[in-house]
Amino acid sequence: MIKRIANEYVPTDVSAPGETLREILTERSISQTDLAGRMGRPQKTISEIMNGKAAITPETALELELVLSIPAEFWIARERDYRTYRARHDQEECFAKDARWARRFPTKKMIEYRWIPQHADKSSLVRNLLEFFGVASSQQWEQVFSDHQIAFRKPAAFKPDLCALSAWLREGISSAEKAKMKPFDRATFISTLNSSRKLITSDPEVFAPALTDIFAEAGVAVAFVPELPKSRASGATMWLSPDRALIQLSLRYKADDHLWFTFYHEAAHVLLHNKKSIFLETDKHLGEQEEEANEWAAGFLIPPRDYKRFISQGSYTKAEIRAFAAKLELSPGIVVGRLQHDKVLDFAHCNDLKRKLVWVVKN
Numbered sequence: 585m586i587k588r589i590a591n592e593y594v595p596t597d598v599s600a601p602g603e604t605l606r607e608i609l610t611e612r613s614i615s616q617t618d619l620a621g622r623m624g625r626p627q628k629t630i631s632e633i634m635n636g637k638a639a640i641t642p643e644t645a646l647e648l649e650l651v652l653s654i655p656a657e658f659w660i661a662r663e664r665d666y667r668t669y670r671a672r673h674d675q676e677e678c679f680a681k682d683a684r685w686a687r688r689f690p691t692k693k694m695i696e697y698r699w700i701p702q703h704a705d706k707s708s709l710v711r712n713l714l715e716f717f718g719v720a721s722s723q724q725w726e727q728v729f730s731d732h733q734i735a736f737r738k739p740a741a742f743k744p745d746l747c748a749l750s751a752w753l754r755e756g757i758s759s760a761e762k763a764k765m766k767p768f769d770r771a772t773f774i775s776t777l778n779s780s781r782k783l784i785t786s787d788p789e790v791f792a793p794a795l796t797d798i799f800a801e802a803g804v805a806v807a808f809v810p811e812l813p814k815s816r817a818s819g820a821t822m823w824l825s826p827d828r829a830l831i832q833l834s835l836r837y838k839a840d841d842h843l844w845f846t847f848y849h850e851a852a853h854v855l856l857h858n859k860k861s862i863f864l865e866t867d868k869h870l871g872e873q874e875e876e877a878n879e880w881a882a883g884f885l886i887p888p889r890d891y892k893r894f895i896s897q898g899s900y901t902k903a904e905i906r907a908f909a910a911k912l913e914l915s916p917g918i919v920v921g922r923l924q925h926d927k928v929l930d931f932a933h934c935n936d937l938k939r940k941l942v943w944v945v946k947n
Contacts, residue, residue: 598669600636601662608652623647639663678721679707685722686710688747690812697810699755717754744866745814752815753864756832760805760824763796767827768803770855776802777851777884784844785915788941795847804829804854806847810943811836816866819846823859840939841921848884852877886912886922895928902934915939 609619616634620627625647632638640648640663645656683706691709694700700716703709710722719725729750766772776798783791795806805824811817811834818836823829831850835843846865853863857873865874894908900923902916909916917938923929 598666600666601640601659602634602636604662605648606634608654612652619651622651636666639667676707679710682710682722683707685725686713689713689751690745690748690814693810693812694751697755699751716751716758718758744816748812748815749817749864752809752812752817752834753820753832756807756809756820756830757822757824759807759809760828760830763800763805765800765805765828766803768829773799773802773804773851773854777848781913784840784918785913799831803827804831807832809834817864818842819850819865821850821853821863822861826859829854829859835941835943838941839917839921840915840941841917843941844915844918845881845885845921848881849877852880852884856880882922885914885918891922895923895926900929900934902937905934905937 608614609616616630617627620630623630623644625644629638633640633644640659642656642660645659645663648654648659649656686706686709691700691713694716695702700712703712714720714722714725717725717729719728780795780798783794786794792808796808799806805828807830809832815834816836818834820832821830831847831854833843833846833850837843849865850863853861853873856876857863861873863873863877890908890912897904905919905923906916909919912919916934920929920934920937924931924933
């Protein structure tokens with residue numbers, strides 16, 4: 585069964601306009617030979633129109649209008665509806681063949697997150713996925729997202745699922761494409777980064793929309809997109825155009841220290857690195873540019889001089905961590921995360937100072 589978007593009528597069957605022409609000729613006792621003579625057309629052409637093998641062109645429609653006194657618009661509309669129906673029918677057959685391709689994606693989660701609608705059958709699922717990715721076929725998906733997939737294949741402790749990863753990234757891109765943003769301005773971006781520190785200790789319902797709004801003024805879209813199973817991405821950075829950048833976050837590790845470090849790590853890519861690369865953060869940050877982004881993010885969150893002074897004391901009680909974090913206007917969990925990363929503090933210690941964050945999918 586052919587289905588389309590809500591409230592759009594799609595007939596289950598449309599006859600060729602030649603069938604209508606045949607009925608009219610029968611009613612008027614006009615033969616195909618006679619019609620061909622009146623129109624100055626070969627009889628073969630009339631026969632092909634009657635059998636749906638040849639289309640009624642605008643010129644033919646105008647001739648039928650003169651010969652049969654039936655408006656050309658009627659014939660043009662019949663031909664259009666029939667050809668559209670046939671194209672949809674052929675498309676649905678292609679969709680049915682692409683069902684195996686569709687099974688490669690975590691569609692249950694995508695439906696849960698409302699990225700794609702519920703589907704009635706396999707063909708509908710394929711259509712929903714193609715519309716989500718903005719491509720006309722599974723072959724075009726392979727071609728369009730091949731560049732992204734090359735970027736995804738960098739070394740990692742656990743290889744991500746490329747289909748899940750591309751869907752996660754696509755949702756972020758889609759969100760950014762809809763956002764109202766000013767052209768990128770480096771000075772504004774740096775100023776906004778500095779002011780964004782004030783949001784670190786706020787609740788998610790405050791900092792998430794605030795980050796999105798303030799960075800849009802600097803030409804950077806900030807998209808919070810839930811992780812998909814096996815996508816293994818905590819963040820990503822890319823340029824959608826020369827003056828529009830995207831920072832995407834997944835909240836993979838569900839703790840404030842990871843979230844904020846990832847955010848500023850991605851911001852470092854915007855500041856320091858070229859606009860042609862796609863930076864994807866999976867299990868480990870590998871490579872020279874990733875190390876540069878790590879160093880920049882760590883120093884931005886906790887200035888090196890302050891950090892060195894703090895760890896030199898050799899004591900890291902919860903009270904001392906809280907006091908140090910308060911001095912820098914940070915949440916204690918960020919300090920804990922830095923100490924654990926540098927192996928100054930055991931990974932089992934002080935985790936209760938980290939704020940746990942969870943996604944809430946609204947109905």
